[in-house]
Amino acid sequence: MKSNFYNAQVMIIDDSPESIEIAANILKKVDYQLKVAINANIAMDLIKKDKPTIILLDVNLPDIDGFTFCEKLKKNKDYMDIPIIFLTASNDEKSIQKAFNIGACDYVTKPFNAKELLARVNTQIKLYKQQKELMKAYNELDSFCDIIAHDLKAPLLSIHQLINIFQEDYKSHLNDDGNDLLQVVDKKSLELIEMIKYLLDFSRAGKSEIKKTDIDMQEYCKKVFSEMIDITSDRNIAFNVGYLPIISGDKILIKQFLQNIISNAIKYTSVRKKAIIEFICEEKNNVYIFCCKDNGVGFDMRNANKLFRVFERLHSSREFPGNGVGLAICKRIIQRHGGKIWLEGEINKGTKCWFTIPK
Ligand SMILES: Nc1ncnc2c1ncn2[C@@H]1O[C@H](COP(=O)(O)OP(=O)(O)OP(=O)(O)O)[C@@H](O)[C@H]1O
Ligand SMILES: [Mg+2]
Structure with missing residues (x-):
């Protein structure tokens, strides 16, 4: 079966060779690159080298448990966006609730149905990619607003200054209506400058580095x-x-x-x-x-x-x-x-x- 999610890297973190083999056989049917780690330490090393698209995580691991590992990833700004599906024999309500509370995107219990697992992995990869594209589009739009606002500021300030010069130099040449109109134009130019200033504040509130x-x-x-x-x-x-x-x-x-x-x-x-x-x-x-x-x-x-x-x-x-x-x-x-x-x-x-x- 050909997938439209090629280039996706699926990491299985599980210490049971049988579980790994079953999951790998199902996922091999799709063009996913598979990576396997038998404990959390090995997994962390692999993730640092090359960030996977999605992680299938067992709860009972030999070093630290899957929940702690999931929490660790979700606290790390470089890895918090990796979707994590728990793949485990623990099917009690408390474990399922805990998994979602700490940021897992799905929970599949063993023994699992091959088609269902594939569908769930596909869905999460699709959502992840859509989210990335949305974020990219959002950031581009935001930068565009920032550039527009920034580039409009200088000519608007010039217009405002020119109006002031005009008001001073030509006041006596204009009648009252003309001077009133100029005052309105001046007021509007100031309003625009203020709006631009607020737009820049808005843009910077989303961008400036957080300390x-x-x-x-x-x-x-x-x-x-x-x-x-x-x-x-x-x-x-x-x-x-x-x-x-x-x-x-x-x-x-x-x-x-x-x-x-x-x-x-x-x-x-x-x-x-x-x-x-x-x-x-x-x-x-x-x-x-x-x-x-x-x-x-x-x-x-x-x-x-x-x-x-x-x-x-x-x-x-x-x-x-x-x-x-x-x-x-x-x-x-x-x-x-x-x-x-x-x-x-x-x-x-x-x-x-x-x-x-x-x-
Ligand atoms: N404490 C409040 N009581 C009543 N209405 C409020 C309050 N805070 C906000 N609002 C309403 O929400 C709107 C948006 O608030 P916001 O602070 O974004 O804008 P603003 O106060 O109108 O202008 P500015 O950009 O100068 O803050 C306000 O125009 C007002 O109608
Ligand atoms: Mg306000």
């Missing part, structure tokens, strides 16, 4: 808020920070993240006589779940799917100024830290911005 250090979130949240206080000095804001843990993160990106969500909380509570912004955190399994809660204008949950799109806004610029990029940047930053972000809001009752960071 993780310990961040005391309790201190950091207070610091970020106090740096923003100037803009809000005429407002009555209670900024309450509960116990927050120390996380591992990139200080620059986490600051940009906090600035965006705190500035949202400040902005969308501007209609309140007394704004209350609260930061809390709880722990669950392997993650910290943070929440920034405000008593502002909230939003309609039916539009929640729009919140993280670039330049998408749920409130008008007349009510609250903004570009609609802040949360898109936040999503990128939190994803790059392995976490998630979502918002819960109720019109006129306030908003809760939730985000997770792995421990």
Whole structure:
């Protein structure tokens, strides 16, 4: 049988010669390159030399067990994307659940059906290749946006400067309507420059190298808020920070993240006589779940799917100024830290911005 997944390398990690032979005979029918390791140490050496497309992993290995080995690979940024199918005699519910929890993409129990195993391996290889292509296309599009935004910035700044020169030199030659029109053109050019700046911020939030250090979130949240206080000095804001843990993160990106969500909380509570912004955190399994809660204008949950799109806004610029990029940047930053972000809001009752960071 010819496969359209040629060049795929399948690695079998198993210490039983019979199991290896059965699996190899099934997979040989397809144009896969096969590699075999009889323990985790040998497997690791082979993976370092040449990364396989997919791994079929037994649970009971002579050196370390398959679960520990899977966890080790999933923690390594070079190997975390290799799909791992457990191929094992352990068919208890706990083992199956554990395998998926630690990142396996499938679980096949021995004795297995030849056609089924082949179908599962094919499906995972197909998904893996599609994911790679999608990522490539996404990165190309992202670089394209970055280049466009970057290249537009210089001519736009020139246009803005030229308008200013024109305004100064020809003011007396134009009537009031002409001068008003020029002012509008100047304002629009500034808006464009700002949009470009936000686009570049958005692009960089997804690209800049991450340098993780310990961040005391309790201190950091207070610091970020106090740096923003100037803009809000005429407002009555209670900024309450509960116990927050120390996380591992990139200080620059986490600051940009906090600035965006705190500035949202400040902005969308501007209609309140007394704004209350609260930061809390709880722990669950392997993650910290943070929440920034405000008593502002909230939003309609039916539009929640729009919140993280670039330049998408749920409130008008007349009510609250903004570009609609802040949360898109936040999503990128939190994803790059392995976490998630979502918002819960109720019109006129306030908003809760939730985000997770792995421990
Ligand atoms: N705390 C909040 N309360 C109410 N609505 C919010 C809150 N945070 C975000 N939103 C809604 O989500 C939209 C997107 O937020 P985002 O921060 O991306 O953009 P923005 O605040 O409008 O502009 P900027 O790019 O300057 O941050 C906002 O326009 C607003 O409608
Ligand atoms: Mg914002």
